[in-house]
Amino acid sequence: MSKAPVAVTGIGLVTPAGIGAEQSWRAVLDGTATAAPDPQLAGLPVDLSCRVTGYDPRIHVGGRQPWRLDRYSQFAVTASREAVADANLSPGSWDGARVAVVLGSAAGGVASYENAVSTVRDKGPAAVSALTMPAFLPNMACGQLAIDLGARGPALSTATACASGATAILTAAMLLQAGACDVAVAGGSDSMVTPVCVAAFAQIKALSRNRDPGSASRPFDAARDGFVIGEGAGFLILERQADAVSRGARVRALLAGYGSAADAYQPVAPHPEARGLRDALVQALDSAGASFADVDHVNAHGTSTLLNDRAEALMLARTFTSRPPSVTSVKGVLGHTMGAAGAIEAALTVLSVQHQVVPPTGGFAAPDPDTARIDLVVGSARQQRLNLALSCSAGFGGHNAVLAFAAVLSPLGTARSQSAARRPG
Amino acid sequence: MNEIRDHVISLLVSKFDVPAEMVTTDTTLEDMDLDSLARVELLVTLEERWHISLTDDDDSSADISVEQLVQRVRDLVDGDAGEQGRPA
Numbered sequence: 295m296s297k298a299p300v301a302v303t304g305i306g307l308v309t310p311a312g313i314g315a316e317q318s319w320r321a322v323l324d325g326t327a328t329a330a331p332d333p334q335l336a337g338l339p340v341d342l343s344c345r346v347t348g349y350d351p352r353i354h355v356g357g358r359q360p361w362r363l364d365r366y367s368q369f370a371v372t373a374s375r376e377a378v379a380d381a382n383l384s385p386g387s388w389d390g391a392r393v394a395v396v397l398g399s400a401a402g403g404v405a406s407y408e409n410a411v412s413t414v415r416d417k418g419p420a421a422v423s424a425l426t427m428p429a430f431l432p433n434m435a436c437g438q439l440a441i442d443l444g445a446r447g448p449a450l451s452t453a454t455a456c457a458s459g460a461t462a463i464l465t466a467a468m469l470l471q472a473g474a475c476d477v478a479v480a481g482g483s484d485s486m487v488t489p490v491c492v493a494a495f496a497q498i499k500a501l502s503r504n505r506d507p508g509s510a511s512r513p514f515d516a517a518r519d520g521f522v523i524g525e526g527a528g529f530l531i532l533e534r535q536a537d538a539v540s541r542g543a544r545v546r547a548l549l550a551g552y553g554s555a556a557d558a559y560q561p562v563a564p565h566p567e568a569r570g571l572r573d574a575l576v577q578a579l580d581s582a583g584a585s586f587a588d589v590d591h592v593n594a595h596g597t598s599t600l601l602n603d604r605a606e607a608l609m610l611a612r613t614f615t616s617r618p619p620s621v622t623s624v625k626g627v628l629g630h631t632m633g634a635a636g637a638i639e640a641a642l643t644v645l646s647v648q649h650q651v652v653p654p655t656g657g658f659a660a661p662d663p664d665t666a667r668i669d670l671v672v673g674s675a676r677q678q679r680l681n682l683a684l685s686c687s688a689g690f691g692g693h694n695a696v697l698a699f700a701a702v703l704s705p706l707g708t709a710r711s712q713s714a715a716r717r718p719g
Numbered sequence: 720m721n722e723i724r725d726h727v728i729s730l731l732v733s734k735f736d737v738p739a740e741m742v743t744t745d746t747t748l749e750d751m752d753l754d755s756l757a758r759v760e761l762l763v764t765l766e767e768r769w770h771i772s773l774t775d776d777d778d779s780s781a782d783i784s785v786e787q788l789v790q791r792v793r794d795l796v797d798g799d800a801g802e803q804g805r806p807a
Contacts, residue, residue, distance in 0.1 A: 358736045358752065421767045424759035 297471045297581070300549040301538040302699070304381025304531030305641040306373040306481075310344035310524050310628050313354060314376060318638075319645050322624050323675045325654040329507040329522045329629055332487065339496040340503065342510050343487045344524030344629030359442075362425055364403030367435040369527035369634075370483035374439050377479065381531035382543060385444045393445035394475035395436055396466040398458025398482035400633030400689070402432030405488045435483050447475040455689025456595075456630065458482050459528060459637025460697055464552035466532050476537055481529030482637035492523060498562060500599060511630075512657030513596035513623035514603045514665040521597045524629030528638035547647040548707050550682065550700035551584065553577025557692030564602050568609035570694040571595070571686060575613065578696040584682055584706060589619045591652055591683040593643040596623025597630055598657070602688065604664045611667035620678060622671045626656025636687035640697050643685040647701045652676045682706055723769070723796065724789045730764060731785070744786040753781075771795040 307314060310328040311321030321328070332343040346369065351360035354372045363371070374395075378385065406429035413421050428434055433451040440449040448469055452461040459482020466480035495501045502520035504510040511522040530549075538545055555573035557565040564571070579585065594606055610621060624642055631638055646652055658672045681704030685697045700706040731737040737751045748758055758780045762773045769792055783791070 352736070361734055361736060362756070417767070420772075421763070424756055424763050428756065 299535040301535040301545040303543045304377040306376030306529045308369045308373045309526040322653045340501045364406045364429040365485040370435040373527040374529045377529040390444040390446040392476040394447040394478040395439045395449045396462040396480040397436035398452040398462035403430035406430040454693035457687040457689035457693040457695045458633035460687035460695035478532040482634040483527035484632035484634045485525040513598045516662035518598045522629035524631040526631040528641045547644045548700045551578040551582030551698035553696045564605045568605040574694040574696040578698040582698045590680045593685045594623045607665040621668045749781040
């Protein structure tokens with residue numbers, strides 16, 4: 295069955311590097327780490343984090359709603375509104391019944407939940423906030439976006455840990471291609487920089503113990519020893535390309551293909567050969583009608599953990615034998631924003647394709663024998679011809695998702711534009 | 720009494736983002752667009768601060784004014800002080 299080409303017409307970001315896509319993009323291109331000592335983590339085994347700074351919900355959400363929302367929902371509202379405006383769409387002028395929201399989150403409003411647990415313990419059940427349940431349920435950011443945007447189409451939440459945001463985007467593409475909606479607001483949001491989450495990640499040695507903020511997150515580096523926890527949100531506006539073209543929308547890039555596969559191996563460790571990630575990658579290329587040789591760039595999951603980066607680098611090196619693509623990981627700058635990461639990285643990959651430039655991998659100094667086998671972009675941004683770029687995501691549980699973005703004027707994009715033009719309606 | 724009134728008004732403005740000009744003694748909770756969730760949270764917050772137990776009679780709290788709410792809190796605080804022989 296032929297699938298309708300999907301266009302990316304808007305993006306929105308809230309990241310540790312900035313509030314807004316433009317600010318985040320410039321900071322990622324610069325390559326400077328955003329990690330910093332976090333006073334709220336004092337006394338924990340790890341006290342570095344990549345927080346969103348300068349975020350004021352009274353300004354960035356506004357109205358009478360901020361006090362009701364967990365921080366992860368606030369981020370989602372801010373980033374999704376930016377994406378909608380970027381697509382030159384407006385909740386006041388669209389048919390809300392044809393607008394879908396798909397939001398991925400690894401932990402929902404976990405900070406609100408932790409607060410409630412403390413309250414029950416310290417003050418008793420009568421003191422628990424009435425907002426606790428709507429603040430922490432993992433679907434509530436999605437529900438809030440539907441309310442905020444007047445989106446009455448499918449409203450779905452995805453939970454595939456750190457692949458959640460990417461899973462949301464590919465789910466939204468499926469909805470568009472199935473005709474279940476005309477516009478999809480798709481992305482991820484998380485704010486897991488909390489005492490319990492940091493303590494729990496530290497227990498399984500997932501977090502870097504490096505106390506230098508500039509090099510703690512160092513994807514694919516020989517001295518990497520874990521990730522730095524971050525927070526944020528990223529959203530894309532997806533439309534069938536024919537619809538986007540007919541309304542005169544600016545198409546930033548095409549979502550040419552996508553893939554989703556499980557490792558079926560181990561709860562927290564990736565498969566040593568990144569089996570599921572490779573399967574998802576192959577699916578993404580198949581659905582894009584592309585081959586390995588067509589891939590110009592990979593925005594890697596690249597967490598800065600020993601196991602992920604080794605498995606991912608080996609898989610990429612073994613997969614792309616004839617024409618190695620450039621590889622980057624923006625987690626060197628942004629840290630690991632958990633369920634938001636896949637969506638934030640998808641948005642940054644779209645910008646790479648649109649502007650034909652690859653950001654550097656922050657924190658990187660030297661490879662080890664495994665990671666030396668990939669063409670990692672380091673030091674400064676690289677101008678490069680990008681017809682097709684992949685964004686790879688993986689999550690605890692063995693979830694993997696790969697998104698393939700094509701430049702509008704690339705051979706793939708042109709072919710899809712012609713296909714879209716021939717499509718009736 | 721003034722301390723309770725000041726707290727209620729401050730709470731409405733600072734926590735619930737009610738515009739200050741909207742908060743008068745006669746304004747009802749419904750007038751301030753406080754829905755059922757917000758009203759429960761308001762009562763929970765007052766209970767916590769004043770160590771009292773406020774009963775939400777179905778949706779009646781939507782109709783009560785700021786002054787009536789202040790009076791309810793004061794009655795409970797005074798009653799509690801009288802029963803237990805300690806100042807509020």
